[in-house]
Amino acid sequence: MITFLREGLRASTSPLALLVLAPLAGTPLASVAQAQSASSEPVVQSEGDTLMLDTITVTSGKTEDRVINDLAGSSVVTRRQIDLLQSSRVSDVLQGVPGVAVQETGTDPGQAVNIRGLQDFGRVNVLVDGARQDYQVSGHGANGTFYLDPELIGQVDLVRGPVSTVYGSGAIGGVVSFRTRNIDDILNPDETYGAVQKLGIGTNGAGVLTNSMVGARIGTAADVFGQFLYRNTNNYRDGDDNKILDSDSELTAGLFKFNLYPADGHTVSASALLQNYDFTNNGDTGRGTRFKNDVTANTYTLGYRFSRPDIQWFDLSVKGYYTTTEDRKRVITPSSTYGSLGVRPGAPLTYSMETAGFDIHNTARFDTFGLGHALTLGIDGAQDQGETSDRAGGYGAAFTPSGERRLFGGFIQDEVRITPWLRTIGALRFDSYELNGGGVSSDGSRVSPKITVGVEPFKGIEFYGTYAEGYRAPSITETLIQGVHPFPIFNILPNPTLRPEVAHNLEGGVNIQYDDLLKTGDSFRAKVAVFHNEIDDFIDTVAVGPVYNVPFIPGMPASACVFAPHLCQIGVQDQQYQNIAQARLQGAELEAAYDWGGGFVSLAGTIISGRNEITGDPLNSVVPNRISTTLGFRFLEDKLTIGTRLTFVDDTKPTVTNPTKGYGLVDLFASYRYDENISGDISIQNLFDRQYTQYLNSNASPGLTAKFGLTVKFASR
Template identity: 85%
Template sequence: MITFLREGLRASTSHGALLLLAPLAGAPLMGAAHAQTAAVPNDGNAVLLDTITVTSGKTENKVINDLAGSSVVTREQIDLFQSSRISDVLQGVPGVTVLETGTDPGQAINIRGLQDFGRVNVLVDGARQDYQVSGHGANGTFYLDPELIGQVDVTRGPVSNVYGSGAIGGVVSFRTRTIDDILNPDEKYGATQKFGYGTNGAGILTNSMVGARIGTAADVFGQFLYRNTGNYRDGDNNKIRDSDSELTSGLFKFNLYPADGHTVSGSALLQNYDFTNNGDTGAGTRFKNDVTANTFTLGYRFNRPDIPWLDLSLKAYYTTTEDRKRVITPTSTYGALGVRPGAPLNYSMDTAGFDFNNTARFETHGLAHALTVGVDGAQDIGRTRDRAGGYGSAFTPSGDRTLIGAFVQDEVRFTPWLRAIGALRFDSYELSSVRTSSDGSRVSPKLTIGVEPIKGIEFYGTYAEGYRAPSITETLIQGSHPFPIFNILPNPNLRPEVAHNLEGGVNIQYDSVLTAGDRFRAKASVFRNEIDDYIDTVAVGPVYNVPVVPGMPASVCRFVPRLCLIGIQDQQYQNIAEARLQGAELEAAYDWGQGFVTVAGTIVNGRNEITNAPLNSVAPNRFSTTIGFRFLDDKLTVGTRLTFVDDTKRTVTNPEKGYGLVDLFASYRYNENISGDVTIQNVFDRQYTQYQNSNPSPGLTAKFGLTVKFASR
């Protein structure tokens, strides 16, 4: 172990590092639990792979027992690393990367090389986040601050077919904070206040939470969050212009308990981001951005142990994300079109949806069943209002899309060592605009078999299919790129993508392995996901030349070829006959009470099976470890995380070599009401750019947090 750490640290400070060591999402619950999470006591359940998840199948299950590539990130881990962006939160989840620009708080999630246009179903309190704007970055960003998150559940691959249409890459479900995050079960009301400060642009943070239990009839929870970040500097001390932003957010939740087993719940999440940038390349027209990202939910749940055949959940939701942009400084291309400062450009996506399901638990002929039946649907209304040149409305067209689905899933326990999960999902979609319309439907099956030949070691195999309807943008996009000039053509004949996923894995769990009370957990899997009719941009039409100077007539190319770019073609979203993604993942954790160590690794390769060209959306391979120690009766936790990425994708679109990072953390819990945290990220001030990101990442950054709680019993 000492040799491994020495080599890891040496690699992290060299430009030739081959692997990424990112912190495992299965990092253990830290002994220095924070005051705002005092409702989750340190009861010895030290490994997060023992945390309950429902994402892969709607029924509660420990992550370590889940027959899928599942991971959980808890509030304790988010606090330990002082996460300030979603990329911090998900940094160590195997198979998951987060695309971002330093100049926009919005982020996009990639799972196993799949991203954009809903291939990863992102949920906030069960509500779909379908906002998307076309540009040079990701197509499918969402806005959410880590301080609002209570837990993150991740399922990789198209195996979570009970969680809505389109998730051929996987599902990431964010649960926002609740009253249980600040109050213990025996506490009636209370408040928590957190103050945060960070160097290198991390800025200031204030997070206020209050909650009250009104006897056994109801509870209410409220949160107010303010974050102000400044421009950061990368590892070469270059200031990243426009990396500052300001967030004001509020969250309100209530639960009503009218009778035993009945719960009526509601939530309202309001976020407002203010920032300025020159687009996702930093070279376009300069805009002032005012983004609102709001989510509203209303739900009903019935669950009583004495009525096992009725575990009913009904939820309706509405999400709206809007970016109200104003031109500050137009480029020469925009200026030639008459665009002036103050010209507006608005992007919006409104999504209304529902999710109704019931799980019945019963036995037939000695077999235990958990039969889940449900229906879900969502309608996306995308609108672009462009008075700033027309490029925005051309590349992010307005349109409507409706998704309707129904599913049935049966989890069957045959013997203590044999179980199976069978499911069918029906999907249907309709897409329309003023110019065209399309529709389609399909039934997607899933079958999983789990075998435990030796107590503590369970093998599983899965075949699952997924279905993703074309998005509004992929179908309707139409316009000319500003520079270099080429056309992007619509394609109303796009066919939906169909994923065929084969996966095999093993779950390992043992207690008291080396010492009494220690715990070891591990999940490993291999997969191959073949996608028919994969949608990607391709070059079409004749080859032509365009001038290198904006506004110069194309005829100059015939007389002075050196002033022109040669070999330009139009672009169009088309169906590729088949794309294949395959790889392997590992996450493991060992906790011996006085300390812990976790590891995580990801290897993914993706290719266009027709051209044999690599898929640019596949991130480099990663490996990670987190090591921590507990002192002073578990009040103090200190440790390090080591992060390495290899250079396997350098020949695709990534100009960066492999790199390694070292982070340090310390958390001290004075008592259940006062706690403090210190995190130092990128200790060696490495210069690096995460794969497909537009800007280099921050250099050396220190973050400090202080949390104070008051509660009454």
């Protein structure tokens, strides 16, 4: 499989091969204007469905442009694509994006995004409506999860690598920005009020959902939007027909937004997202203490925007936000280790993370000496307050300590159009942090540069090269964690002298776009990128101190080894987060699509490798190489779309924690749009009931699963 991936990406440098190996498409191409120069008006996305690579994004630079024109490894997932495959988890949403994977536990709706082999502790900056999601609980799973249901998502913008200088501290892996649903997702521009109701049902634990959305435009002065979502999932079965216990959950969520337009160009906006998840599990391994979990994940934003085409030097955005994620756990059945400490059913354990932050930036567009500029200046900051309240044995408080971290940054970025075929982006970002907790404090600061050059020697083909640096401050847990692992027993030591990680990323790529290539009305888009990311002072757990024996009987104290050495035959070492001198990640990505009106074919491919440069050991967070392709056809005057998605994962990562070697998956989908107000979607995932476990996941993935959704809309003009 790895040979196939390498050859496929090598062949993809030719236009002919790219036509054959064409990323997720699923919708017809719309006519979108060519990308603006740095001094022109922002691109306005046309109405109707658009090919993914023609969708407008702002994630890599805060200035609007189409993905295909972005000089970075960027991607977009649209609402149409989410519906087409009936996504029920964020992992479904991002499955076809190159360089991106999602770690999840079947028994917990929380998920963690992995970009180019980096994840955990904020290495990937996850934003929901511009608000950081910094929740983190340490265990055997991901160290940094977030909660968000796909039915709440309007669009996903992704940037791979530490190139998004303007989107906050820490993103040495990349940025994932989720925009939640809004009034434009349910009402056309000429409609004043309306409602959308979606009902969904599925097999193999997919359960039922109901999604109700309403919106109204109050003339040109304001608009309001509301959404209520309920999802109830059941225990699913894997490809071998084994029931995955505790994989059921219940979600209730509400979303409210309003926009005020007090004068031409002025917008005042606010949003409130409230989510509540109820589920039960016994840890990441399925062998720990069994807890009942009650998770609330809320995000609030308040913003102001000024933008007018006739005032090019003033394009201002001001946003403040507050996010809180809290998991209130109650012991149902204590494990033998917890029971030996006197933990009884009903004992409480609560993890919470509160983040308050702001983002202020302005873009000025002007010309000097024949050069077009888009000069963006901004500042941003966030404060994380982590709190663990543990009356259930103390392990939770030890492994996820309470503490506070403050991040502050400022940046300047200039996008310069030098000639019609040459443009550059130069940026500097200043980051600083302070961390406090448990009587320990640390701080630091740094300036990180970025330079990008784009050259278009031929119409429709643009090459770019980038050097960018990124800076990630140590997290509260990495610095302050201190405790004894339950079994086998060993110490986990704090490290207040941790240094921040610094990424140095070299990236080269090519963007290709042609219309009317093989026939009138067709469209071809492709993005290819190669990267080399070296991270100084990379933080990872290492074994420290001498090897010693501990009891192999759960709950037995280590001191007993003095009197009963025959019961103590497990050799272990203490563990500690430390800076290793350097980690290196490198790879290549391909994202392409060809749409001929009557159908589409697409492809997303990823090759990544990573290792500790000191020991030569591979980085465990680097996921296997993967290729995903989608083929679809449209019938009945484009009312009916049917197709398939194929996903192939190679066998470079078979381990004890990942028993599955290489595997292939086949998904089917069909969508029928009776008219603009009534539609139905069907998807069948894992058609051949393949048994597999996605790398880093704790549970085997679902077997054959069918989902159906019916959407009905009412609107008035």
